[in-house]
Amino acid sequence: MMKNGKPIIGLASSYEKDEKNERIFLPQSYLDAVRHFGGVPLILPVKGDLAEAAALVDLCDGILLTGGNDIDPALFGETVWNDSVEIAPERDSSETVLLELAMARKLPVLGICRGIQMMNVHFGGTLYQDIPTQLETDVRHRMEEPWHRCGHSCILEPGSPLYELAGRTVIGVNSHHHQAIKDVAPGFGIMGRSEDGLVEAIWDPRAEFCWGVQWHPEKIWDIEDASAKIFEAFLEACK
Numbered sequence: 381m382m383k384n385g386k387p388i389i390g391l392a393s394s395y396e397k398d399e400k401n402e403r404i405f406l407p408q409s410y411l412d413a414v415r416h417f418g419g420v421p422l423i424l425p426v427k428g429d430l431a432e433a434a435a436l437v438d439l440c441d442g443i444l445l446t447g448g449n450d451i452d453p454a455l456f457g458e459t460v461w462n463d464s465v466e467i468a469p470e471r472d473s474s475e476t477v478l479l480e481l482a483m484a485r486k487l488p489v490l491g492i493c494r495g496i497q498m499m500n501v502h503f504g505g506t507l508y509q510d511i512p513t514q515l516e517t518d519v520r521h522r523m524e525e526p527w528h529r530c531g532h533s534c535i536l537e538p539g540s541p542l543y544e545l546a547g548r549t550v551i552g553v554n555s556h557h558h559q560a561i562k563d564v565a566p567g568f569g570i571m572g573r574s575e576d577g578l579v580e581a582i583w584d585p586r587a588e589f590c591w592g593v594q595w596h597p598e599k600i601w602d603i604e605d606a607s608a609k610i611f612e613a614f615l616e617a618c619k
């Protein structure tokens with residue numbers, strides 16, 4: 381049940397730390413998309429304690445897990461594969477708490493790019509840590525900018541909610557990732573794969589709305605209506 385006039389969408393912030401700087405940030409396109417589809421974006425910080433996270437999630441009608449760093453492979457029982465893997469354990473911990481709080485409150489969750497990976501790992505799945513060195517494929521999953529265009533297609537699973545929404549089997553997606561789902565989390569269903577068979581969209585049939593997509597619908601919803609429909613469905617579930 382929505383708490384206010386418009387659904388408040390908590391956005392997991394991106395996080396960066398090096399010798400000189402420590403900051404949270406988000407690409408504006410996430411906020412623009414949430415606003416366009418009728419929500420109020422609320423940026424959720426990293427490194428707060430459980431009480432703070434609970435206080436913030438209590439304000440939210442839905443949670444959006446955004447793109448960014450790689451997931452620490454320790455979370456799925458592996459060590460770091462190579463130098464391409466850039467982790468931010470502080471962010472992983474914050475999002476683990478966010479997911480637990482969201483599940484306890486039965487809040488809708490949409491995971492985008494890193495977000496689908498975080499969702500999959502949190503619920504017991506695994507990842508390819510580095511597609512170029514771990515998977516033979518002709519599909520370009522790390523396309524060059526601009527990302528406001530489709531780079532490869534996604535073949536939807538008939539019967540999945542995304543297939544029902546899109547009303548067709550093949551949709552266009554952008555692609556800016558070097559990691560991807562390997563083993564899908566137990567209980568989750570596959571909604572779509574790229575031409576090489578890589579899983580690009582999952583959902584939890586046990587939840588009201590718990591979806592993850594490997595692409596960035598916030599950057600192509602105005603040119604690919606399947607991506608617009610993902611945001612429409614998510615915001616609708618948050619009402």
Ligand SMILES: [Mn+2]
Nearest residue numbers: 521555574594
């Ligand atoms: Mn891809």
